Amino acid sequence: MKLEQSILVSASQVELYAAVADVRSMGKYSPECRAVLGPRGPVPAGRSFIGFNRKGPFIWFTWCRVTHAEAPERFTFDVSTFGLPVARWSYRFTCEGSGVRVTESWEDLRTGRGSRITELLGLLFTGTPAGRRADINRAGMRTTLLRLKRAVER
Numbered sequence: 001m002k003l004e005q006s007i008l009v010s011a012s013q014v015e016l017y018a019a020v021a022d023v024r025s026m027g028k029y030s031p032e033c034r035a036v037l038g039p040r041g042p043v044p045a046g047r048s049f050i051g052f053n054r055k056g057p058f059i060w061f062t063w064c065r066v067t068h069a070e071a072p073e074r075f076t077f078d079v080s081t082f083g084l085p086v087a088r089w090s091y092r093f094t095c096e097g098s099g100v101r102v103t104e105s106w107e108d109l110r111t112g113r114g115s116r117i118t119e120l121l122g123l124l125f126t127g128t129p130a131g132r133r134a135d136i137n138r139a140g141m142r143t144t145l146l147r148l149k150r151a152v153e154r
Contacts, residue, residue, distance in 0.1 A: 001107070001108040001133070001134055002105065002106065002107045002108070003105065003106045003134060003137055003138055003141065004103055004104070004105045004106075005103070005104050005105075005138065005141040005142055005145055006101050006102060006103040006104070006145070007101070007102055007145040007146065007148075007149055008096060008097075008099045008100070008101050008102075009099055009100050009101075009102055009148070009149045009152060009153060010098065010099045010153050011099070011100060011152040011153055012072075012100065013072035013073065013093040013095060013100050014071070014072045015152055016072070016093050016100055016102055016148070016152055017042070017071050017072035017073070017075060017091075017093055018042055018071075018072075019148060019151065019152055020075050020091045020102075020148070021041075021042035021043055021069060021071065021075045022040070022041055022042055022043070023036045023038050023039075023043050023049050023051075023064075023066075023077075024036045024038060024039075024040055024049075026051070028147065028151060029144045029147040029148045029151070030140065030143075030144050030147075031055075031140050031143045031144065032053045032054065032055050032140060033051050033052070033053055034052050034053060034054050035051075035052045036049050036050065036051055036052070037049060037050040037052070038050065038064075042069065042071065043066050043069065043077075044066065044069050045066050045067060045068055045069040046065070046066065047065070047066050048063065048064060048065045048066075049064050049066075049077075050062070050063055050064070051064055051079070053126075055126055055127065055128070056127065057127075058125060058126050058127045059125075060081070060125035060126060061081075062079045062080065062081055062086065063079070063080050063081065064077045064078065064079050064080075065077060065078050065080075067088070068090070072093055073092065073093055073094075074090065074091065074092050074093070075090070075091045076088065076089065076090040076091070077089055077090075078109065079109075081118070081121055081125070082121065084110075084117060084118045084121070085109035085110065085118070086108075086109055086110060086118055086122070087106060087107060087108055087109055087110075088105075088106070088107040088109055089104070089105070089106055090104070090105045090106075090107075091103070091104055091105075092105075102145060102148065102149075104141045104144060104145055106137050106141065108133065110122070110130075
């Protein structure tokens with residue numbers, strides 16, 4: 001399962017990349033991420049961080065590893081829990097007219113061996129059944145992109 005959402009922002013690629021690659025600020029944009037424990041500033045490929053998340057009464061943490069840090073065009077990280085793959089989040093920054101199109105994508109990595117366990121953990125930790133995950137993430141991505149736009153365009 002894969003999703004993409006995008007928005008046109010009146011800012012530079014450099015500004016937008018810096019805002020997203022500074023993972024400690026992700027809690028300002030994401031409706032689920034509350035805080036990040038990790039390095040300050042743009043995180044390079046290969047580095048890890050921990051995300052602390054909340055949705056309603058559900059609280060959980062994830063271990064994340066940056067897989068692509070190609071300033072100022074792309075920033076990608078993989079998410080896992082208890083050593084099991086969960087998702088891949090990616091941000092692309094493409095010049096378009098006088099602005100930049102920011103595209104956020106999500107790919108569900110809960111496939112193959114261990115997928116049933118991660119599906120169960122996802123339900124227990126987030127309260128989201130697998131069948132509703134795409135709709136919830138799509139709405140969350142729209143919120144994230146709008147918050148990013150508001151923050152960077154000021």
